[in-house]
Amino acid sequence: MMGMQLAPAQLFYDFCLDDHVPADHLLRRIDRFLDLESVRTALKPFYSSIGRPSVDPELMMRMLIVGDCMGLRSERRLCEEVHLNLAYHWFCRLGLDGNVPDHSTFSRNRHGRFRQSDILRHLFETVVERCLAEGLVGGEGLAVDASLIAADTNKQRSIPGDAWRAQDHGANAHRAVQEYLATLDDAAFGAASEVTPKFVSPSDPAAQWTGAYKGHAFFAYATNYLIDTQHAIILDVEATRAIRQAEVGAARTMLGRTAERFGLKPQHLAADSAYGSAKNLAWLVKTRQTAPHIPVIDKADRTDSTLSRVDFVYDPEQDHYTCPGGKRLVQYRRNFTTPRTGVTKDGVRFYRAKQSDCQSCELKPRCCPNTPRRRVPRDLDEDARDVARALAGTPAFKRSRHHRKKIEMLFAHLKRILKLARLRLLGPNGARDEFLLAATAQNLRRLAKLRPMPGFAGVGA
Ligand code: SF4
Incomplete structure (x- = not known):
């Protein structure tokens, strides 16, 4: 019935x-x-x-x-x-x-x-503390990375970058503009780069016009995560402009803050090659005593089958290179009345072979075919790069490279499950609020998954 x-x-x-x-x-x-x-x-x-x-x-x-x-x-x-x-x-x-x-x-x-x-940061840190208390943070190996999140603005309403000037906007400017003006000296935003962007959005000038994804360019902010690689718990999050300098600066800020708030000093940090500049590696190795599991950015490597810098052996005691032909490359061959450092404004020293050695060398076509003699650059922080090079390829480095993928999974989860592919709020503070809340939610979901309720083991989060 x-x-x-x-x-x-x-x-x-x-x-x-x-x-x-x-x-x-x-x-x-x-x-x-x-x-x-x-x-x-x-x-x-x-x-x-x-x-x-x-x-x-x-x-x-x-x-x-x-x-x-x-x-x-x-x-x-x-x-x-x-x-x-x-x-x-x-x-x-x-x-x-x-x-x-x-x-x-x-x-x-x-x-x-x-x-x-700053209650949203307080909330985020309260949840991180709970993760620590639950034993979900090892603290030995951390990983850092950034992902772009589209800003709530579009190309149609943008203007050329050189047409937007900070001095044209005063106290009557709307909130997102005032927030941007307040961050002009902040390394994460205004001071990150002096390059004028191609386009600026008048409604959200802190959003960066970027073509980093190789497809259509768009306005974006970067969300930076510092995670513990044991269980992919997010230890810190930072909003920045979507450019590399700001992202590398955010990694330093987050490492410093994590040490201060939670007393975590990692033995190694995993990251991609965007973080592999000599300056950044030197900061990690010398200042923070952290092993960089990071591929080195090395522009001295040659791809045209001529000899690269790795073919030259450096002697730190004598401060010279020895070339494959057994000749010495030094900075200067005579004594100056006023000693010279020989350091360029980019922090590089050049070591040169004798012209007479190269002219009579049978390796010259493979060494310096287009110049009278070979010149080898050496960064002031080359020793830190050497540390990173020595770590590359070790089993620990390979494990870190594998664990680093956890951070990519968190970004995918952020965009697909939490639906944060595009920001809803404008300005640096809006981005900061949204990223902090999303990272808090991700940590809570990890806690729920990794510490299941009795009788419900294995329930996904
Ligand atoms: S060309 Fe000059 S620098 Fe190169 S291997 Fe010969 S002597 Fe050495």
Whole structure:
């Protein structure tokens, strides 16, 4: 017999919200690791002690975490979903009849007390501390990388880079422009490069016009991750302009901050060749005493089958190279009254063979076919490059190269599952907020996966 759903006649129900959230629901698994008491304490000085009670900041934090964990990118949609979804109600401690705040509450707080208190970083670090407490961070091997996230602006509304001048924008400029003007001396944004970009977006001038993906160029920010390679826990995240100098600078900032906040000093750092400049390697080896598992950027390698620099042997005690023909290459062959350093403005020394040696050498066609004598450059930080070269190819280096892929998986997860392929907020602070929240959500999901609830081992997150 066909059944028919009748309109409920009961006036009162015996209803327990907790019973209606599945035992293995992602938010239930995440909830065990979330303690927002310190968030409430950190925000307290930013609320008045008199007047009407505000929306509970813990509720807003929980809603933001729901949004990022479940890939709900719009705050308007987030409010609708929290209103309708029982599991979201349960996670936000709303009960059945709790009031969901208006979406505008989030933007007001984001530009106000959330930013003044840097509460999103506090939340991120609270979750990292929980990962440390759960034993998910080894701390010996870290990896760093950056990924481009499209800014919420497009080419049609851009202007040529030289047509945008900072001095034309004053106190009346809109928020994203003012944020950019405030970061002009910041190495992650304005001071990262003196090159005028081809196009600038007047609505978000900090967004970088980039063709790094070889396809269509677009406006983007870079999200930089520093992860522990043991379980791919994100230890730090930083928003920068989408250019290499800013990304390398962010790696240093994150390593310094991780040491300061969590006392983590890695034995080795894995990264791709973008981080393999002599200067960066020297900073890692000499300043941080960290082994660089990083391919060296070496422009001295030749691809035209002539002899490369590796064919010349350097003697650090005598400070000279010996060529394959057994001749010496030195910086100077005579003594100057005023000693010369011989260092170029790029921090390079040149070692030269004797012209008479090269002219009579049978290796000359393979060594210096187009010049009268061979000249070999040596960077001031070549010793740090030598350390990195010696590590390349070792079993530890190969393991790091394999583990480094975990960071790529986190970026793929960020864009596909958390749906952060394009930013929703404008300006450097908007990018920072979105990246911090997304990294917090990713760490919470890792915690939920790696520390499953009893009886639910192996549930994915
Ligand atoms: S050409 Fe000059 S530098 Fe090259 S191998 Fe011969 S002597 Fe040495």
